[in-house]
Amino acid sequence: MRRLLIVLLSLSLAGLSGPVAQAAPSGDRDVIVQLFEWNWNSVARECGQVLGPKGYGAVQVSPPQEHVVLPGSGYPWWQDYQPVSYKLDNTRRGTRGQFVAMVNSCHAAGVKVYADAVINHMTGGSSGGTGSAGSAYSHYDYPGTYQTQDFHHCGRNGNDDIVNYNDRYEVQNCELVDLADLATESDYVRGRIAAYLNDLLSIGVDGFRIDAAKHIPATDIAAITSRLSRPAYVYQEVIYGAGEPITPDEYVGNGDVLEFRYGKDLAKIFNTERLAYLRTFAEPLPSDHAVVFTDNHDTQRGTGVLTFRDNGRYAMANAFMLAWTYGTPKVMSSYEYSSNDEGPPSTSTGQTVDTTCFTNRWRCEHEWRVIANMVGFHNAVRGTAVTEWWDNGNDAIAFGRGDKGYLILNDESTALTGRSYHTDLPAGTYCDVFHGDYTPGHCSGSTYTVDSSGWFRADVAATDGLALHADAKVS
Structure with a gap:
């Protein structure tokens, strides 16, 4: 009312x-x-x-x-x-x-x-x-x-x-x-x-x-x-x-x-x-x-x-x-x-x-x-803490949720390019659920590979984001 x-x-x-x-x-x-x-x-x-x-x-x-x-x-x-x-x-x-x-x-x-x-x-x-x-x-x-x-x-x-x-x-x-x-x-x-x-x-x-x-x-x-x-x-x-x-x-x-x-x-x-x-x-x-x-x-x-x-x-x-x-x-x-x-x-x-x-x-x-x-x-x-926080001091941020997920948000007027991000996610290839739908073993959009040290590289457009999580792991 x-x-x-x-x-x-x-x-x-x-x-x-x-x-x-x-x-x-x-x-x-x-x-x-x-x-x-x-x-x-x-x-x-x-x-x-x-x-x-x-x-x-x-x-x-x-x-x-x-x-x-x-x-x-x-x-x-x-x-x-x-x-x-x-x-x-x-x-x-x-x-x-x-x-x-x-x-x-x-x-x-x-x-x-x-x-x-x-x-x-x-x-x-x-x-x-x-x-x-x-x-x-x-x-x-x-x-x-x-x-x-x-x-x-x-x-x-x-x-x-x-x-x-x-x-x-x-x-x-x-x-x-x-x-x-x-x-x-x-x-x-x-x-x-x-x-x-x-x-x-x-x-x-x-x-x-x-x-x-x-x-x-x-x-x-x-x-x-x-x-x-x-x-x-x-x-x-x-x-x-x-x-x-x-x-x-x-x-x-x-x-x-x-x-x-x-x-x-x-x-x-x-x-x-x-x-x-x-x-x-x-x-x-x-x-x-x-x-x-x-x-x-x-x-x-x-x-x-x-x-x-x-x-x-x-x-x-x-x-x-x-x-x-x-x-x-x-x-x-x-x-x-x-x-x-x-x-x-x-x-x-x-x-x-x-x-x-x-x-x-x-x-x-x-x-x-x-x-x-x-x-x-x-x-x-659910149940994990915030980890691996990063920001550029302005309108771009990234953070993990333990070893279960990682999110990047870019509210800048230009793309975030040339960066690598560190996460606690296990090594593997993940579906970016911002831009694709996950089905077992497949992603309709882009995928990103986390290496054995927890790093992955990504470019993120202006007013956009990227999200990876453990339940959307392609391989």
Whole structure:
């Protein structure tokens, strides 16, 4: 929805004494891809055809609950972040049956499913209407789910909206852009939210991105997730604001948090500073509690981050994120938009059409060769340290990940030529996954041979890179 926050986790089984929050995705594959606004059938197909084979660990899907329908606003993307009920029967992305089939298809491909969970609020506006599954509603009345006593009525600022982000009470008890703010301290509200999340868990969903977590006290999120029926991975949207009283670190006790500073600082280095500064790149949140990303659906509609429109530089930034040691990476997959509110490619009645990558506004950054193949690099080097760092003092860098991988990035305006690089990779010939796809014993692009002393020679074009890793060894 229209605000950026960071998501917090705190999962414990009802009846158990300790938390069961997972502080990082389990398994050998932890890269998350956000297939923003994709319909369920398309996600199911992508899991089998691309995500699983390329090594993605999980897919973040858009909110699955019944939402408002706003034809007068052109069916904007953010209508999906205004819940009408917790039914999964009919959204712009499909039916409950299609959602279940999607989860099963992704699991068959070895890909986990994380649902974007909107639990801070319901809808905006006082006029009400009918939701995507046919449920009638008004601003503080959602028959069978919530009524006026289940919401905060903060009594400030005339229309109850948040105005002062330096006031903790206001941020967590007033309304975000007129969205009816749930009283998450209420036992009933906590139980109702937990029932929704448990319904998703019963289908097989593996975790949740908690939307607008900054607007929910950390203790309330902990109380809600303590009622989950089984362990789940949760990451929280808590946007850092300089000088604000609510900070991302207070949510770390509940699980992982989306690190919004990462994308802005990475873009600053690529755009106005030097890649050499990346040698010590990290953020204040502990690495094992941070979910990092170059951009997401909110930040790409703002300023100060790299997006798909930055092309080669964007690819390089994602390559660095996937090769570096900090945080759990989340890759963005977007569609083209001419206004910040514009929804995904849709029918005349607002139903999201099937995705065909690189056509009809779908940009599919997660399928770009560099990004998709660097997911394999990330998996291959997991658990190794940064070694053999080199830089030219400006915008060309190279580093290894132990004896498992080696990356070169050149953001200079001219090619890097006549250099040899030293790596801890075992001697052999490797596929450059920046420019070629690896299949056992073969590379569709260039290969490089590491000699018995760990040296190899390479020329790297401007705004380009090179990546070798142990799982793409040709001979």
